[in-house]
Amino acid sequence: MIIGQFRLASQGDGPKLERDGHVELLDHGRGLQIFVEGHGEKTAMPGKGTPIYIEIWEGKLRVILWSDINKEDGQVIDMDGAREELLVPESELPARK
Numbered sequence: 001m002i003i004g005q006f007r008l009a010s011q012g013d014g015p016k017l018e019r020d021g022h023v024e025l026l027d028h029g030r031g032l033q034i035f036v037e038g039h040g041e042k043t044a045m046p047g048k049g050t051p052i053y054i055e056i057w058e059g060k061l062r063v064i065l066w067s068d069i070n071k072e073d074g075q076v077i078d079m080d081g082a083r084e085e086l087l088v089p090e091s092e093l094p095a096r097k
Helices: none
Strands: 002-009 018-025 032-036 052-057 060-065 075-078
Touching: none
Parallel strands: none
Antiparallel strands: 002 018, 018 032, 032 052, 052 060, 060 075
């Protein structure tokens, strides 16, 4: 089920590009797939690949990225360290020099 569509526009000094995309929620909330026009992963049909996937696996939020279309396995990023409850207040951080 598509839950959102978007258009990305380039920033910075590089070539000016725009890419359309959409976000899909998998059946029963198993995960989110993010599709971006012109990008995919090795095992997907052209135009059907999802280079970004978000899921909860074994109780932990993780993101899987396929940054190289010639590699079958994506890079798994465990998001456990980004939990808001782990944020250290500024007052408890060491002083900067």
